[in-house]
Amino acid sequence: MRAAVMRANKAPLELEEVRIDDPGPGEVLVRTAASGICHSDLHVIEGHLPVPPPCILGHEPAGVVEAVGPGVADFAPGDHVIGCITSWCGVCKFCTEGRPYLCPTQYTGRPGGSRPRLASPGGDPIGQFANLSSFAEKMLCPERSLVKIRDDMPLDRASLIGCGVTTGLGAALNTVHIPAGASAVIVGCGGVGLAAIQGARIVGASRIIAVDAQPWKFDLARKLGATDCIDATAGDPVAAVQALTGGGADFAFECIGLVPTVQQTLAMTGRGGTAVLVGVVPITELVPISAADLVLQEKKVTGSYMGSNRFRFDMPRYVDFYLDGRLLLDEMISSRIALEEVNEAFDRMRKGEAARQVIVFD
Ligand SMILES: NC(=O)c1ccc[n+]([C@@H]2O[C@H](COP(=O)([O-])OP(=O)(O)OC[C@H]3O[C@@H](n4cnc5c(N)ncnc54)[C@H](O)[C@@H]3O)[C@@H](O)[C@H]2O)c1
Ligand SMILES: [Zn+2]
Ligand SMILES: [Zn+2]
Secondary structure, eight states: OEEEEEOSTTSOOEEEEOEEOOOOTTEEEEEEEEEEOOHHHHHHHTTSSOOOSSEEOOOOEEEEEEEEOTTOOSOOTTOEEEEOSOOOOSSSHHHHTTOGGGOOSOOOSSOTTSOOSEEOTTOOBOEESTTTOOSBSEEEEEGGGEEEOOTTSOHHHHHHHTTHHHHHHHIIIIISOOOTTOEEEEEOOSHHHHHHHHHHHHTTOSEEEEEESOGGGHHHHHHHTOSEEEETTSSOHHHHHHHHHTSOEEEEEEOSOOHHHHHHHHHHEEEEEEEEEOSOOOTTOOOOOOHHHHHHTTOEEEEOSGGGOOHHHHHHHHHHHHHTTSSOOGGGEEEEEOGGGHHHHHHHHHTTOOSEEEEEOO
């Protein structure tokens, strides 16, 4: 099969012929129909998230089951599925208490020392990213990385739910509980931030303020639910949010992953409010914050990982949200591209020229 392989950090992905294994026990072979491109893939390419090359990136997929291995009961050939990076072990403290997205076991479903799922034609192993590797025509996944969805859900739009939408929507729906009428500010209007805006709208936030450095995104942000938009490059975005909210928002979501924007997000959070950190700051960087500010104004700060999902439960619900008109996905897709254009897509992401870009396979 054809795949885009990361052979080195900070270098273009290489289009290669790759060998994919047959499904073993508990594994599912999926024909990739579409894969969204998430900034976390770019973080890996840039070396901000440690994943060793060679590796096939891509972790926002939807596709169709081609074959299943022994013991697979939940899937059959022809099923439409979404893939998610938070596969779960099912027995640890986090899985059993209902927070499987925090499962620390790095469950792969294939015992260490087994044949690699992915390899070059000569047999050299190629790493699989997060049990998925969707920048490829096929994926071989543990069944616990997949969820079956309705057949009437278009697969290109379904792919967005695999990461960005689940992350942004879930930050607003699962990680925190926004009371109807509360105010929310979303810093960063990429795939993740645009989904957080929709989450705030769906739960009935009153004022939904979108902040971005690319003012062309504001028409889109408004369509998805933003009531106000602030250009971060024109004046002080913190002062602008404070002016709109009378001192700061009840909930503030950082959906970029930069030290200065995390600091701005904390400053945009009002007294008694909650800052939700969704963007991934490079792991080598620390963010200085005012502890006194948190104490004296009783502000809360929380991280939000993968929208605090239980994806077998959440994703079919998000599909229903799309099909009943509450979740807008068509608008979020700024381009559909071929696998061969993946490097150009990352260039557009670096320049902030895209909303969500989706690779569509034949
Ligand atoms: N927490 C999680 O589980 C999780 C999951 C997926 C993605 N992420 C992270 O979320 C972040 C966003 O991902 P994405 O795919 O939406 O990215 P993206 O590149 O599509 O969007 C980022 C947005 O931030 C804007 N921006 C950049 N610098 C800015 C600044 N200084 N001020 C204002 N706006 C600015 C860009 O114009 C763009 O609209 C990334 O860090 C990604 O790794 C986290
Ligand atoms: Zn992602
Ligand atoms: Zn677990």
